Amino acid sequence: MSGRSEWKRIDMLRAVLGGAAGAHVLCGIGDDAAILAPAAPRGGALPGAPEPLVWTIDSAVEGVHFRRDLLGFEDLGYRATMAAASDLAAMGARPVGLLAALVLPPSVSDDELGALAGGQRAACDEIGTAVIGGNLSRGGEISITTTALGVAALPLRRDGARPGDALALAGPVGLAAAGLALLDRGVAPAGAAAEQAIRAFRRPVARIDAGLRAAARARAAIDVSDGLVADVAHLARASGVRALLDPAALVSADLRDAAAQLGLDALDLALYGGEDYAIVVAGPDVGELTGFVAIGRCVPREEGASDVALVGPDGQLTSLVARGYDHFA
Known part of the structure; x- marks a missing residue:
C-alpha cells in the first residue's frame, strides 16, 4: 500500500491527464461528473438551446463496495444503478x-444475473431512465460499472459556494451506515426505524428530483457517498469556503432509534457513515427548497482552519477531520 489517499491519487491523475481537452469540456476531473457542451447537430440546429451533457461513471466491486452475504442480487443491481445516478442528481x-x-x-x-438486471431495471424505472447498453465479461469477483448520461440546463458544480451561503440537505444521513451495522452484526431489526435503516442501505435513492429543484437556486452541490463531513469538505475546498454544520439538524428520529439499538452514536453515524446518496447544496436561500432542510452555512476560509466544523449551542466551533470512505486508506 502506497499510503496515498484516494483524493491525492485523483489529484495526481488530474495532473497527468488534465491537459487541454477542448472548448466542449465545461467541467472535467474533480467534480461529481463531467460536463460537456452539446455538439452542434448535423443538418442544422435543433429548436431551442440544447442542454449540456453530464457524464459520470461508478463501480461497485465485490469485497470492496459490497458483500454478497448482506445483499441479494436484485439489491446489487439496484444499488449500483442508484449510486451512479446520484452523481447526476x-x-x-x-x-x-x-x-x-x-x-x-x-x-x-x-x-442470479436476471435478478441483478431486475434490480437495475427497478432503479431505472424509479428515476425515469433505462440501461441502453454495456458489456458482459468473466472475472474473479462481481463488478458492476455503471456509466450514467444526463442533461442539465443549469449544471451544478462543487466550486460555486460563497461565504454567507446556506447549506441544505435532501435525504437522511447516517441511516445507511446504521443499516449496514444491523446486518453485519446480525441484529434482528426492532421497529420501523431499524427497517428504514436496512432499506436505506439496501435500496438507496438517487435524488434526481431534488437535484433538479436545486439547480435553479443553488450555487454548488455534492452527493453524500463517502460520508457527510468528507463530501462537504470537498465542496468547501473546491469553493474556497469553510462549512459550519448544525448538529441538531443532522440526526433524524429514525437514525436516533436505530443507533440506540446498536449502541452507537447517532451524530457520528450522520457525520461519517457514508453511502447515503443524499445531496448537499449551497446557496443564499436553499434551505427553503422543497425537500431540503437547512444544516449550516458557509463562512470565509481562514488559514489553518478545518474545512468543516460543528457549531455548538453556545456558538463554539468544533473542528472536524474530513475522514470518510477512502479506497486507499
Whole structure:
C-alpha cells in the first residue's frame, strides 16, 4: 500500500491527464461528473438551446463496495444503478440513459444475473431512465460499472459556494451506515426505524428530483457517498469556503432509534457513515427548497482552519477531520 489517499491519487491523475481537452469540456476531473457542451447537430440546429451533457461513471466491486452475504442480487443491481445516478442528481441533471459493464464469476447463475438486471431495471424505472447498453465479461469477483448520461440546463458544480451561503440537505444521513451495522452484526431489526435503516442501505435513492429543484437556486452541490463531513469538505475546498454544520439538524428520529439499538452514536453515524446518496447544496436561500432542510452555512476560509466544523449551542466551533470512505486508506 502506497499510503496515498484516494483524493491525492485523483489529484495526481488530474495532473497527468488534465491537459487541454477542448472548448466542449465545461467541467472535467474533480467534480461529481463531467460536463460537456452539446455538439452542434448535423443538418442544422435543433429548436431551442440544447442542454449540456453530464457524464459520470461508478463501480461497485465485490469485497470492496459490497458483500454478497448482506445483499441479494436484485439489491446489487439496484444499488449500483442508484449510486451512479446520484452523481447526476448532484449536478442538477436529468438522466437520459445508462451503460452497465458487468464482470461475473462463473459461479453466478442465469437466475442470479436476471435478478441483478431486475434490480437495475427497478432503479431505472424509479428515476425515469433505462440501461441502453454495456458489456458482459468473466472475472474473479462481481463488478458492476455503471456509466450514467444526463442533461442539465443549469449544471451544478462543487466550486460555486460563497461565504454567507446556506447549506441544505435532501435525504437522511447516517441511516445507511446504521443499516449496514444491523446486518453485519446480525441484529434482528426492532421497529420501523431499524427497517428504514436496512432499506436505506439496501435500496438507496438517487435524488434526481431534488437535484433538479436545486439547480435553479443553488450555487454548488455534492452527493453524500463517502460520508457527510468528507463530501462537504470537498465542496468547501473546491469553493474556497469553510462549512459550519448544525448538529441538531443532522440526526433524524429514525437514525436516533436505530443507533440506540446498536449502541452507537447517532451524530457520528450522520457525520461519517457514508453511502447515503443524499445531496448537499449551497446557496443564499436553499434551505427553503422543497425537500431540503437547512444544516449550516458557509463562512470565509481562514488559514489553518478545518474545512468543516460543528457549531455548538453556545456558538463554539468544533473542528472536524474530513475522514470518510477512502479506497486507499
